[in-house]
Amino acid sequence: MAVFSRYKTVLEHDGSSMSVRTALQLINEVVDEILGEEEADLDRESRFAITWFATRGFEEGPFGDAETLAKARNVAVSGVENSGVLKSAAGKVRLLKREEMPEDWSPLTDKTLTVWECTQHLIKRLEKNGEQAAAELLAKMGPRGEQARILAYRLFTICERKKWAEEARAYNGLVIAWPELERLAAGENAATTGTQAGLFEEA
Numbered sequence: 453m454a455v456f457s458r459y460k461t462v463l464e465h466d467g468s469s470m471s472v473r474t475a476l477q478l479i480n481e482v483v484d485e486i487l488g489e490e491e492a493d494l495d496r497e498s499r500f501a502i503t504w505f506a507t508r509g510f511e512e513g514p515f516g517d518a519e520t521l522a523k524a525r526n527v528a529v530s531g532v533e534n535s536g537v538l539k540s541a542a543g544k545v546r547l548l549k550r551e552e553m554p555e556d557w558s559p560l561t562d563k564t565l566t567v568w569e570c571t572q573h574l575i576k577r578l579e580k581n582g583e584q585a586a587a588e589l590l591a592k593m594g595p596r597g598e599q600a601r602i603l604a605y606r607l608f609t610i611c612e613r614k615k616w617a618e619e620a621r622a623y624n625g626l627v628i629a630w631p632e633l634e635r636l637a638a639g640e641n642a643a644t645t646g647t648q649a650g651l652f653e654e655a
Contacts, residue, residue, distance in 0.1 A: 605627055
């Protein structure tokens with residue numbers, strides 16, 4: 453965007469002026485390429501969820517479609533369900549909404565921890581309990597935390613294109629709050645380290 457905005461006019465190959473729409477398409481293609489590379493580092497369940505979300509959001513879809521996608525992601529639908537990402541019943545599949553996810557969830561005890569869950573729970577905690585509560589959760593996520601930020605931006609871009617305004621605000625809210633969450637989470641980790649050091653000295 454900075455490159456395009458630096459010049460008064462950007463030209464096509466034939467010398468004609470490039471439209472704003474074309475410029476935005478080119479920018480989005482680059483964004484997709486970068487995010488696609490980052491997406492490749494995510495767990496299989498989260499990659500399944502991203503693709504399903506991009507097509508259906510949180511709406512139901514046929515089990516057969518989910519099974520085809522799961523095979524492409526080298527994971528079983530039952531595995532994605534067991535990870536706490538989706539619900540499968542009566543030949544239909546849908547992603548779990550944030551309000552359906554357990555209130556007492558913790559990344560420290562989740563046996564099949566996914567970046568998708570981390571992202572959704574961070575948003576849920578942020579919206580319901582505020583930045584401090586979300587930061588406390590972030591502090592427990594380790595490397596999954598940064599991946600959750602990347603995923604939030606990825607999902608925001610999907611929602612923008614689909615014109616899912618309410619859901620877009622949720623992901624954008626997490627991205628905007630991220631610097632403060634990181635600062636607060638660093639304080640949480642420092643406090644934990646200090647407490648552990650104190651216990652060790654007492655022993």
